Amino acid sequence: xxxMTQSPLSLPVTLGQPASISCRSSQGLVYSDGNTYLNWFQxxxxxxxxxxxxxxxxxxxxxxxxxxxxxxxxxxTLKISRVEAEDVGxxxxxxxxxxxxxFGPGTKVDL
Amino acid sequence: QVxxxxxxxxxxxxxxxxxxxxxxSGFTFSDHYMTWIRQAPGRGLEWISYIGPSGxxxxxxxxxxGRFTVSRDNAKNSLYLQMDSLRAEDTAVYYCTRNPRLADxxxxxxxxxxxx
Numbered sequence: 001x002x003x004m005t006q007s008p009l010s011l012p013v014t015l016g017q018p019a020s021i022s023c024r025s026s027q028g029l030v031y032s033d034g035n036t037y038l039n040w041f042q043x044x045x046x047x048x049x050x051x052x053x054x055x056x057x058x059x060x061x062x063x064x065x066x067x068x069x070x071x072x073x074x075x076x077t078l079k080i081s082r083v084e085a086e087d088v089g090x091x092x093x094x095x096x097x098x099x100x101x102x103f104g105p106g107t108k109v110d111l
Numbered sequence: 112q113v114x115x116x117x118x119x120x121x122x123x124x125x126x127x128x129x130x131x132x133x134x135x136s137g138f139t140f141s142d143h144y145m146t147w148i149r150q151a152p153g154r155g156l157e158w159i160s161y162i163g164p165s166g167x168x169x170x171x172x173x174x175x176x177g178r179f180t181v182s183r184d185n186a187k188n189s190l191y192l193q194m195d196s197l198r199a200e201d202t203a204v205y206y207c208t209r210n211p212r213l214a215d216x217x218x219x220x221x222x223x224x225x226x227x
Contacts, residue, residue: 037212039213048206049156054213097212101158101212103155
């Protein structure tokens with residue numbers, strides 16, 4: 001199975017300041033169709049996960065533009081340009097290239 | 112708008128069975144792969160299974176293979192997960208999601224608790 005690792009696992013943040021989460025995969029994530037199925041999810045306390053970013057860098061509709069994704073190969077990054085209070089939660093990366101698809105362990109973002 | 116609503120969770124004894132349902136709306140259900148993902152209490156996320164648009168092409172994680180069966184009824188816009196031979200480690204919130212590689216929409220989840 002492809003192992004997804006995230007760092008840090010806990011990220012204290014300051015309102016208005018930037019934040020960054022790293023995600024690494026144990027194998028490359030380029031699928032045979034040429035796409036890289038690396039997605040990012042946010043899970044707020046008591047809620048189900050919500051997708052923020054798909055295929056590395058595509059922001060979902062309704063996701064604030066302070067969120068951005070980047071990376072290639074086995075190294076990927078989620079950045080928040082200016083943290084807001086509603087950004088508190090757990091962030092997961094997920095690979096959808098190799099079955100079984102796998103998630104990272106999550107990064108807890110807290111004020 | 113896309114909505115996925117899970118139901119059928121509850122408390123069951125080890126070795127027992129449970130059938131989860133997911134009612135889909137707001138999109139053409141029969142056009143999409145559908146999936147089940149679970150999250151054990153205080154734990155991360157684990158893929159369980161997915162099924163092709165016509166009901167063929169089912170895939171399972173090793174942890175549930177031979178015990179769980181995914182199915183769908185496109186006429187009812189519904190996805191199902193039959194869970195047999197349940198174990199304590201199957202205790203989790205079970206989510207229905209759309210599009211395995213992209214997981215673009217999630218339901219609110221239904222809690223399954225396996226305990227004697």
